[in-house]
Amino acid sequence: MATDFHRPVTGPGTDTRAQAGTGDEPAAVRVRGLSRSFDGGEPVIDRLELDVRPGEFVALLGRSGCGKSTLLRVLAGLDREIGGTVLVPRRKAVAFQAPRLMPWKRVWRNVLLGLAGKPERAVAERALAEVGLGHRSDAWPKTLSGGEAQRASLARALVREPDLLLLDEPFGALDALTRVKAQRLVGEVWQRRGCAVLLVTHDVEEALLLADRALIMDDGAIAYATPVGLPRPRDIADPHFAELRSLLLDRLGVETPGPAARHAAA
């Protein structure tokens, strides 16, 4: 069953024998010994191991340049120059920080772009309605706000009915209020769809608001992982939320004021 669900992404010289014996827990993502370097340099990804459960929401944090986007591109099947084994679902979709809409196609046509067969406009309309953009279906991309363009990009991912949704800093360019709305939308879509999500983000609060598990990437591998385990909807005022935030910021090497300093500042 696992081989039916998964399609291996393999690179030259990859040992695919690790795919055999997948009788353990089902996984939406199974990465074993993944390595990637560029132009013969030091590996950006170095023997990385990762499992994501079906339906699990995982946030991936890490300093700039540590290889998060590279990992996401590999999982999306956009980069196959790899060593190691990567198993991902056949149905997967990716949304990037820049919405990447084709300016010469109306929004609904952008949503259907690259889909196999001849999908009906209604398919795009449904996805646009799901992200609250049904009324902009006929619009040209240049007339959309940043938040609307990002929602169109999400709709384009959703029409693929993904079992795995890969999000690369999708809210990075949005203003604070639009960002909060977009985060909420992704949380709702995830709960409704039940797909696994891997969200690359720089924002620890965003990770804690949305994810079941937060990972920190460093030295080319997953250096730290913690279950979030807080009830939903999440409350940033919850002391456990604050504890996890401090823990993750600490692991990321960002200094946070200790309890005494926070008290003095209050």
Ligand SMILES: Nc1ncnc2c1ncn2[C@@H]1O[C@H](COP(=O)(O)OP(=O)(O)OP(=O)(O)O)[C@@H](O)[C@H]1O
């Ligand atoms: N196509 C490429 N050719 C050469 N080097 C690359 C290429 N893609 C990525 N790199 C290098 O790999 C490293 C990791 O890049 P990547 O974009 O994965 O980091 P990141 O963690 O996503 O960073 P950020 O948080 O700043 O987006 C960087 O040093 C980058 O310069």
